[in-house]
Amino acid sequence: MSPRRSAQDTLATRDKIVDRARLLAASDGLEGITIGRLADDLGMSKAGVIGHFGTKETLQLATFAAAVDVFQHEVIDRVTGMPPGLDRLLRLCAAWLDYLDDGNVSPGGCFLTAAASEFDGRPGQVHDAVAKAGRRWLRFLEAQVRAAVDAGDLPGDTDTEQIAFELNGIAVGTNQVIQLHHDPRARERGWRAMRRVCGALG
Amino acid sequence: MSPRRSAQDTLATRDKIVDRARLLAASDGLEGITIGRLADDLGMSKAGVIGHFGTKETLQLATFAAAVDVFQHEVIDRVTGMPPGLDRLLRLCAAWLDYLDDGNVSPGGCFLTAAASEFDGRPGQVHDAVAKAGRRWLRFLEAQVRAAVDAGDLPGDTDTEQIAFELNGIAVGTNQVIQLHHDPRARERGWRAMRRVCGALG
DNA sequence: GAATATAGCGAACGATCGTTCGTAAGGTAA
């Protein structure tokens, strides 16, 4: 008895820690992650948990990276392979809203938005990682808008950065209404707003 | 020597605590407020600080209420007295953006947005207060849009709730870009987006 | 089979958390 873990299982342990930390952070924030609570939840010792990362900050970085991976998988990967253009942009927006609206895939709402709000005023590696991810996403979004312009789906004089800015705002606002007010109409309102911003509405 | 406080000063002490707590929460969140740090900053004992509130949660509630007061003073009060209509709505939006963009009046960004992100997934009185304030603000915003419709400045079939939803999204998104990316163009982008949402742009 | 590396444990560390208690010092009212 007393089944010991193999080296294979060890990698899985780290993933399990990060996975659980993602859940904890979803409700209590990245700073609300606690080694002790994490250890209790996983039936491990505190030393066993922190041993995989060395530092809480490293654990936070790993947790945030995992959340970004989920976002990548649930939103961005949904449109890879589609031809550039307005269809692809709108499909990206729909996947984005799906992500925000699905409590299973994004419990606690958009992880990036929450982390941005939590760390925007503090120094450190976590802040830098969050800011970098936010900038990367905004730039990706703008590239999709530009692609729609290049495809002739949007006017040539479109301010692509402005469109990306507005789409991001609608998403963040939709996330707030969903999480704080649990308004079931938020997704539909966000979708209508995004289509209007993209000029795909009367 | 050793100047003792009068009963007059006592009220001022409570205000000083809340004021300092507002600053602390602006960077570390309402949960990041610490009795010990508060006491150190104010040159008081921990017991002297918590004695005014009894509980940290009560202190958080007082701090949030103070932040709401600032918002009321800086944004809403700026348009009281103006005749209802599109002018008043746009003036409200401008005051809103001013509030978001002024690091002195709102250090750490929009307090309500930050508190919403921090407490949207937790139970308790603070969550309830934040949710209530958020709902109140959205309803007030919608009332301003409806007033503009009634004044004939906006089409009669305007979806006032949708407009309020979009304005809120733009504001929250503008706040995120200002706080996380320190982009000086964010205010102007927000203003353009709001005017477009209100139909006040070509 | 011997040597090495890795994973995880239990225990302990100093620090800080929110909160409680008893007390001293002033202001206020009799």
Place this chain on the structure above:
DNA sequence: TTACCTTACGAACGATCGTTCGCTATATTC
């Protein structure tokens, strides 16, 4: 002056924080 009431203090409380240490047990490599 006497009797309160408020304000704030110092000290201590149990709990929990992140982190470190030495040790055991397994897996891997020679």
